[in-house]
Amino acid sequence: xxxxxxxxxxxxxxxxxxxxxxxxxxxxxxxxxxxxxxxxxxxxxxxxxxxxxxxxxxxxxxxxxxxxxxxxxxxxxxxxxxxxxxxxxxxxxxxxxxxxxxxxxxxxxxxxxxxxxxxxxxxxxxxxxxxxxxxxxxxxxxxxxxxxxxxxxxxxxxxxxxxxxxxxxxxxxxxxxxxxxxxxxxxxxxxxxxxxxxxxxxxxxxxxxxxxxxxxxxxxxxxxxxxxxxxxxxxxxxxxxxxxxxxxxxxxxxxxxxxxxxxxxxxxxxxxxxxxxxxxxxxxxxxxxxxxxxxxxxxxxxxxxxxxxxxxxxxxxxxxxxxxxxxxxxxxxxxxxxxxxxxxxxxxxxxxxxxxxxxxxxxxxxxxxxxxxxxxxxxxxxxxxxxxxxxxxxxxxxxxxxxxxxxxxxxxxxxxxxxxxxxxxxxxxxxxxxxxxxxxxxxxxxxxxxxxxxxxxxxxxxxxxxxxxxxxxxxxxxxxxxxxxxxxxxxxxxxxxxxxxxxxxxxxxxxxxxxxxxxxxxxxxxxxxxxxxxxxxxxxxxxxxxxxxxxxxxxxxxxxxxxxxxxxxxxxxxxxxxxxxxxxxxxxxxxxxxxxxxxxxxxxxxxxxxxxxxxxxxxxxxxxxxxxxxxxxxxxxxx
Numbered sequence: 001x002x003x004x005x006x007x008x009x010x011x012x013x014x015x016x017x018x019x020x021x022x023x024x025x026x027x028x029x030x031x032x033x034x035x036x037x038x039x040x041x042x043x044x045x046x047x048x049x050x051x052x053x054x055x056x057x058x059x060x061x062x063x064x065x066x067x068x069x070x071x072x073x074x075x076x077x078x079x080x081x082x083x084x085x086x087x088x089x090x091x092x093x094x095x096x097x098x099x100x101x102x103x104x105x106x107x108x109x110x111x112x113x114x115x116x117x118x119x120x121x122x123x124x125x126x127x128x129x130x131x132x133x134x135x136x137x138x139x140x141x142x143x144x145x146x147x148x149x150x151x152x153x154x155x156x157x158x159x160x161x162x163x164x165x166x167x168x169x170x171x172x173x174x175x176x177x178x179x180x181x182x183x184x185x186x187x188x189x190x191x192x193x194x195x196x197x198x199x200x201x202x203x204x205x206x207x208x209x210x211x212x213x214x215x216x217x218x219x220x221x222x223x224x225x226x227x228x229x230x231x232x233x234x235x236x237x238x239x240x241x242x243x244x245x246x247x248x249x250x251x252x253x254x255x256x257x258x259x260x261x262x263x264x265x266x267x268x269x270x271x272x273x274x275x276x277x278x279x280x281x282x283x284x285x286x287x288x289x290x291x292x293x294x295x296x297x298x299x300x301x302x303x304x305x306x307x308x309x310x311x312x313x314x315x316x317x318x319x320x321x322x323x324x325x326x327x328x329x330x331x332x333x334x335x336x337x338x339x340x341x342x343x344x345x346x347x348x349x350x351x352x353x354x355x356x357x358x359x360x361x362x363x364x365x366x367x368x369x370x371x372x373x374x375x376x377x378x379x380x381x382x383x384x385x386x387x388x389x390x391x392x393x394x395x396x397x398x399x400x401x402x403x404x405x406x407x408x409x410x411x412x413x414x415x416x417x418x419x420x421x422x423x424x425x426x427x428x429x430x431x432x433x434x435x436x437x438x439x440x441x442x443x444x445x446x447x448x449x450x451x452x453x454x455x456x457x458x459x460x461x462x463x464x465x466x467x468x469x470x471x472x473x474x475x476x477x478x479x480x481x482x483x484x485x486x487x488x489x490x491x492x493x494x495x496x497x498x499x500x501x502x503x504x505x506x507x508x509x510x511x512x513x514x515x516x517x518x519x520x521x522x523x524x525x526x527x528x529x530x531x532x533x534x535x536x537x538x539x540x541x542x543x544x545x546x547x548x549x550x551x552x553x554x555x556x557x558x559x560x561x562x563x564x565x566x567x568x569x570x571x572x573x574x575x576x577x578x579x580x581x582x583x584x585x586x587x588x589x590x591x592x593x594x595x596x597x598x599x600x601x602x603x604x605x606x607x608x609x610x611x612x613x614x615x616x617x618x619x620x621x622x623x624x625x626x627x628x629x630x631x632x633x634x635x636x637x638x639x
Contacts, residue, residue, distance in 0.1 A: 023349035038390050054212065054220065054292045058205065058285045061100075065182045065200050066166060068098060072196030073184035074447070076106055078440050082114035084132055088125075088145060091136045094198075095143065102179065103137035103199030107148050107157055108186070112193040137199065139175045160185040160195050171202055171224050171240060178202045178230070178240045206231035206239060209292070215303070217274075218296035227256040230290065234273055247272045255282055259291045271295055315382050322379075422452055446495060475518040475604055479628050482515060482554060483508045486545050489526040493534065501539035504530070507546040514628040515554050517605055525601045528594040529558045529621050536619070537562035549627075553607075556623040565613040573611060574599040 072094065076087070091104040111117050113132040121130030125145055133148040151157035159167045160183050169181040183197035205222055210233040212220035222230040227244035235242075244256035251269035258265055264283040271278040279301055281294040299306075351359040360377045428434055430445040437445065486506055497504045526545070533543045541561040548555050565573070576596040602609040605625050613619035 019346075023346070027349060038393075054209070054283075054294075058222070058290060058292065062168070062182075062285055062290070065100070065198060066168065066184075068094065068101070068104075069182040069197045070166065070184045072104065072106060072198070073186050074196075075444075076186050076194070076196055077188060078443055080440060084114070084120075084134075087113075087132065088134050088136070091134060092143070092145070095136050095138065098198075100200060100204070101198050102139055102177065102201045103135060104197075105133070105135040105137075105148055105199075106186075106194060106196050107131070107133040107151055108194035109192070132194075139177055156181045156183050156197065157195055159183075161192050164192055170226060171228055171230055173240055174199075202230050205290075206236075209233075212294075214294055214296050215300045217276075217300045218294060219273075220292065220294045223256075223259060223291050223293060225260055225262070225284075225290065227259065232273075252280075255280065255293075258282065259284065264291075268298065271297070311386075315379070426452060446499070449495065473604075475521060477516050477518055479514040480517050480519055480522075482512055482547050482556065483510070485517070485519060485522050486526065486547070488519075488523045489530055489545070492523070492527050493530045496531070496534055497543065500534055500537075502534060502537055502541050502543060504543045504545070507544060509548065512547055512549055512554065515625050516628050517625065518601075521601045521604070525598045525623075526556075526558065528598050532594055533558060533560035533562060533619070536560070550624070552627060553624045554627055556625065557620055558623075559618065559620045561618045564615040564617050564619055565611070566615055567613075570611050570613060574609075 072091070075090070079087070087106060091106060095101055095104045108131055110129065110131055117130035117132075119130065120126045120132075122128055123130070125134060125147065127133065127147040133151060134145050135148045136143065136145045138144075148157070155167070156169050159169075164185050164187065166185070167181075167183045169183070171178055171180050173179075179199045179201050181197055181199050183195050185192055186194040186196055209220045209222050209231045214220070219233045221232045223244060224230060228240065229238045229242050229244075230240070232238050244252050244259070247253075249269055249272070251267040252272075255265070255267050259282060262284045264281075266279055266281045268277070268279050270276070271280070273295070274297065276297045276299070278295050278297045281296075282291050284291050348359045360373075426445055426448050429437070430442060430449060483506075486508060490504060490506065494504065530543060530545075537543065537560045543561075544557075544559045546557040546559065573595050577593065599609055602623055602625070607623060607625040609621065609623050611619060611621050
């Protein structure tokens with residue numbers, strides 16, 4: 001049959017119906033895909049944030065516990081009174097003052113404490129060796145002391161001895177308690193003489209994590225880095241006895257491999273507990289060898305997404321039906337304005353395909369055709385409503401980010417006041433203002449002062465980042481000699497330099513020109529760079545601060561004889577929170593903010609900063625700052 005033989009009514013129905021179907025189908029598909037993808041991303045982000053938040057909470061606990069073990073070890077390192085009763089009193093008081101601990105202990109090598117092991121052999125509180133190995137614990141509710149057991153073979157003593165570094169043991173059962181040990185070596189004259197440590201029950205982790213929920217049916221549990229279950233809301237008998245590999249699931253085994261090396265992520269598999277297809281998120285606890293795991297049934301997590309998709313499909317289906325009916329009415333009426341309506345509809349559909357839902361069909365047409373543009377406008381209004389709701393959800397996410405930044409700023413401000421008092425009073429005691437100190441006390445207070453200064457820098461770094469994000473940082477630019485600023489840096493860092501058995505020197509000509517700078521921020525910048533040099537330079541190394549004049553700039557260098565940096569990693573060093581070694585076992589501390597802040601400060605001074613380094617050959621940080629305008633003009637006139 002020729003098209004000329006087809007009735008005009010059928011032609012109109014075919015042409016208009018087919019056009020409407022294609023345009024609306026494509027537009028609807030784009031909108032459905034965009035909307036559902038945004039909802040899915042939001043659901044995934046909420047789940048990852050929850051897993052990360054709980055992981056950070058336990059990470060803080062682990063850091064606190066290791067800090068107590070470190071305090072015991074550092075205190076006994078500088079302790080020279082050789083009084084065993086004092087050591088026992090010290091361990092007992094720490095156990096009393098820290099309810100979260102179930103045990104505190106110290107263990108010394110044979111005759112390493114006072115050379116009197118033979119006098120105490122077999123007496124109360126000692127084993128047959130007479131070594132000072134007191135273990136104060138309150139397992140069972142009553143506090144008592146007994147000698148450490150199996151220290152000649154178990155990891156809690158042997159690993160710190162062999163590696164001469166802090167150790168967090170794998171979870172193990174002791175007298176019915178699932179516990180972990182935090183241990184730090186006691187070193188004197190660079191030789192291992194013993195350990196100081198604490199034991200923590202892991203039952204509290206199960207109590208907290210078992211009550212965590214996500215969406216409607218999600219739950220959480222924790223594991224050690226080797227996959228041993230430390231908590232579970234349902235199967236308590238698995239705690240301490242079952243590992244992730246015991247589930248014989250390839251995806252769970254892949255998760256176990258990631259957890260072993262401290263990686264986070266998510267997998268999709270059948271949940272062994274519920275038998276439902278689930279999404280499992282896992283995040284490492286950076287200080288300890290643990291991971292927080294969140295299990296959420298996929299149907300539960302994507303319930304809102306599914307509901308939204310169904311609603312959009314229903315609306316789109318109704319729209320298609322409505323437009324087909326409108327096309328049929330147009331075909332039946334056979335009126336002249338049909339071409340205008342089709343043209344207007346194509347214009348609107350093209351805009352919708354490009355993401356513009358603000359266009360509306362013209363309704364000033366013949367009464368017979370008025371329902372077509374009105375119906376299309378209703379559809380666009382509905383789609384616009386859903387688009388607005390998605391935009392509102394995105395704005396709420398931005399608001400949450402702003403709340404997080406505000407919280408960071410407030411916490412940093414609140415920390416500065418007590419930290420200033422702590423440092424001030426400690427300095428008074430250290431200076432002898434409140435009385436004379438013996439050498440051991442002064443050494444300990446020196447350690448406190450150095451670490452309080454590092455803590456102040458950390459707080460200042462966090463505060464700087466929050467202020468930078470809020471764009472409220474103010475600079476006070478004046479003319480300065482770079483030598484004065486470098487002198488301040490040397491004074492600020494000399495205690496830390498000496499404590500790490502390093503040397504620092506300046507190579508600054510006396511006739512350097514002035515620079516226009518904010519002194520406080522420039523000192524902070526140099527302090528951050530020198531602090532990095534101290535951190536990555538072995539004992540006996542040298543840190544050199546230099547400066548020389550260029551045509552329009554003053555070129556500053558900070559050179560060290562440290563371990564160096566691989567070339568491929570240098571471009572990432574100025575990123576916020578970037579750390580070369582971010583594993584849970586990393587040797588060097590830090591937040592990854594120092595060099596980021598340095599670049600912000602240099603940028604504010606219209607300068608530039610870069611790094612040159614080779615592994616095992618040291619590192620040089622270059623800073624180029626503009627000279628004072630008056631200095632440039634004077635040198636120019638001389639030429």
